Amino acid sequence: MGKVIEIDKNTTRSQLDKELDKLSTKKEPIDLKKYFGKVKFGEDGLAYQLRTRDEWR
Known part of the structure; x- marks a missing residue:
């Protein structure tokens, strides 16, 4: 099952990158x-x- 990352218009690119880095498991x-x-x-x-x-x- 996948993880849901909720973003809004106030989410910065760096915050999004941090959340995406958490997902990168081999x-x-x-x-x-x-x-x-x-x-x-x-x-x-x-x-x-x-x-x-x-x-x-």
């Missing part, structure tokens, strides 16, 4: 390799694209 990279091959579609990706795009015609 997250651990996600290893997407562990999800590779887990979903079985049952149909070739290209065949699916051609079939769905043909519905528009």
Whole structure:
């Protein structure tokens, strides 16, 4: 969930920069390799694209 920063017309640029600096936390990279091959579609990706795009015609 994100953080809400409320500003008004009296907020200075330096105050805004301080609040934005508080948000800059580095997250651990996600290893997407562990999800590779887990979903079985049952149909070739290209065949699916051609079939769905043909519905528009």
